[in-house]
Amino acid sequence: xxxxxxxxxxxxxxxxxxxxxxxxxxxxxxxxxxxxxxxxxxxxxxxxxxxxxxxxxxxxxxxxxxxxxxxxxxxxxxxxxxxxxxxxxxxxxxxxxxxxxxxxxxxxxxxxxxxxxxxxxxxxxxxxxxxxxxxxxxxxxxxxxxxxxxxxxxxxxxxxxxxxxxxxxxxxxxxxxxxxxxxxxxxxxxxxxxxxxxxxxxxxxxxxxxxxxxxxxxxxxxxxxxxxxxxxxxxxxxxxxxxxxxxxxxxxxxxxxxxxxxxxxxxxxxxxxxxxxxxxxxxxxxxxxxxxxxxxxxxxxxxxxxxxxxxxxxxxxxxxxxxxxxxxxxxxxxxxxxxxxxxxxxxxxxxxxxxxxxxxxxxxxxxxxxxxxxxxxxxxxxxxxxxxxxxxxxxxxxxxxxxxxxxxxxxxxxxxxxxxxxxxxxxxxxxxxxxxxxxxxxxxxxxxxxxxxxxxxxxxxxxxxxxxxxxxxxxxxxxxxxxxxxxxxxxx
Amino acid sequence: xxxxxxxxxxxxxxxxxxxxxxxxxxxxxxxxxxxxxxxxxxxxxxxxxxxxxxxxxxxxxxxxxxxxxxxxxxxxxxxxxxxxxxxxxxxxxxxxxxxxxxxxxxxxxxxxxxxxxxxxxxxxxxxxxxxxxxxxxxxxxxxxx
Numbered sequence: 245x246x247x248x249x250x251x252x253x254x255x256x257x258x259x260x261x262x263x264x265x266x267x268x269x270x271x272x273x274x275x276x277x278x279x280x281x282x283x284x285x286x287x288x289x290x291x292x293x294x295x296x297x298x299x300x301x302x303x304x305x306x307x308x309x310x311x312x313x314x315x316x317x318x319x320x321x322x323x324x325x326x327x328x329x330x331x332x333x334x335x336x337x338x339x340x341x342x343x344x345x346x347x348x349x350x351x352x353x354x355x356x357x358x359x360x361x362x363x364x365x366x367x368x369x370x371x372x373x374x375x376x377x378x379x380x381x382x383x384x385x386x387x388x389x390x391x392x393x394x395x396x397x398x399x400x401x402x403x404x405x406x407x408x409x410x411x412x413x414x415x416x417x418x419x420x421x422x423x424x425x426x427x428x429x430x431x432x433x434x435x436x437x438x439x440x441x442x443x444x445x446x447x448x449x450x451x452x453x454x455x456x457x458x459x460x461x462x463x464x465x466x467x468x469x470x471x472x473x474x475x476x477x478x479x480x481x482x483x484x485x486x487x488x489x490x491x492x493x494x495x496x497x498x499x500x501x502x503x504x505x506x507x508x509x510x511x512x513x514x515x516x517x518x519x520x521x522x523x524x525x526x527x528x529x530x531x532x533x534x535x536x537x538x539x540x541x542x543x544x545x546x547x548x549x550x551x552x553x554x555x556x557x558x559x560x561x562x563x564x565x566x567x568x569x570x571x572x573x574x575x576x577x578x579x580x581x582x583x584x585x586x587x588x589x590x591x592x593x594x595x596x597x598x599x600x601x602x603x604x605x606x607x608x609x610x611x612x613x614x615x616x617x618x619x620x621x622x623x624x625x626x627x628x629x630x631x632x633x634x635x636x637x638x639x640x641x642x643x644x645x646x647x648x649x650x651x652x653x654x655x656x657x658x659x660x661x662x663x664x665x666x667x668x669x670x671x672x673x674x675x676x677x678x679x680x681x682x683x684x685x686x687x688x689x690x691x692x693x694x695x696x697x698x699x700x701x702x703x704x705x706x707x708x709x710x711x712x713x714x715x716x717x718x719x720x721x722x723x724x725x726x727x728x729x730x731x732x733x734x735x736x
Numbered sequence: 737x738x739x740x741x742x743x744x745x746x747x748x749x750x751x752x753x754x755x756x757x758x759x760x761x762x763x764x765x766x767x768x769x770x771x772x773x774x775x776x777x778x779x780x781x782x783x784x785x786x787x788x789x790x791x792x793x794x795x796x797x798x799x800x801x802x803x804x805x806x807x808x809x810x811x812x813x814x815x816x817x818x819x820x821x822x823x824x825x826x827x828x829x830x831x832x833x834x835x836x837x838x839x840x841x842x843x844x845x846x847x848x849x850x851x852x853x854x855x856x857x858x859x860x861x862x863x864x865x866x867x868x869x870x871x872x873x874x875x876x877x878x879x880x881x
Contacts, residue, residue: 480851516851562851567828572755572820577828580852641844675844695844 313635351495
């Protein structure tokens, strides 16, 4: 992203703000983004904001993964270490893609080029990049082996390997296998076909928009009496950006309305969970929005199979029944029941099951739970104290968003440097995350929360209200904050 | 003040807790009553206080389970304050117990995606450790370990 891009983007933002009678400065103030200059690509103001004290701490640091979490952490380490000795292992040249933009690509707001960024553009000066895949981990002896047989030793290791999208677990499309959000996913697209899509990969997001447009054309031939059915799923695992399935549903809804064919489509959300959102306040707000928009939904429906030939999705539907009296606990038992149910679809958007990459999950660094077991506050591995994890791969509740990484990577850098200096770990992650929940084209509900399971808004505004201001932040501000603030400067 | 206790006995061989169907009354003195009133709303603090108090273990040794050295037991109920979920929780237990333990053990999830069985088993994993903390044993010299 060059300066011209930023100027164009800001110019567009200024035009939209002017139409609302507001300056950019006022808008940023209202949005609570104190470091507006950071978003503008300035550098002098940034330097003034945070005083960086370099340390002479020494140690070979190995980072597994060159996505947002890995690259931002490397960048920040180079800021704070006088003589950094950092190696990143990352085979995928698109690993640094702007993933939060995938919903916008899927909804036809952005072209895919907006979110494709080259790994090599974000490798900090002096950091060694090994373009191979780490496949074997030997934490007892502090080394990692790559697919090309390279043995890389370390004193400290940071696991930022992201996660696997596990389409393999879904019967009928298991040939799609497991994949990452970036890179060549042509096989996945081929397996999914013309009625099934997923914005969880960059290429898949582009394909989602193509399929959505085709289905909108089909909807013009349907009727309210014989509507098409669009299904959006949410799986039984933690996922990156828990709001993403609803975001793409809302964008599809907006596009259908735009085309004047909304009444010809039944919109159905099928989630494994028993609520719209884990935070009660946001659950209520999202439920209200679903009712307002005429969406249907099924709780406790986990996608198991896809029969592409018949356009049938098979779900594991769960419910509870009253069981026998428990005389010791003085209550009736609750008996979980489940059965397979088939639902026909015309358009199926899949949020796939997700888990840590297999080579990590099955290594001594991983855990049976499927993620890297770290202290959720310090991000330090429970067993191997010279190992840390950050981002999607870490076993941290509510931690799989770019907003979480923005808090985590600073904590991790402070802690690893303290350890290198022989000090106690000083920093703690408090579980902050943010989900800009797109409710339609032009409005966003900015769901911010942490482990208190309460809304934690930056501003004294009702966080459950959908606002155009947050849409502008989502469209114009968050990308430069990620790329310039985190990947390029390591300061945001 | 009189406090009514119910107990569970630990069957080491089967690794299970068995309910003692009897009720036992303990008379608290004035100081102990004050402490009880202070702690009664914080269930585990109340448990810990009795568990660590000499007067309580002396009473158990003499009045509740006399001549039962090496017996392992735990408190099941104190008046209307129940701890039985710690010893008898199972995956089919009511939602109220899930809420209690998820809060106690700090289970936090972004969305309500979990299966009841998955969370129930996570709770049982934590309870294996917690039960050891709650367990008491009558010993020869002192009254409790």
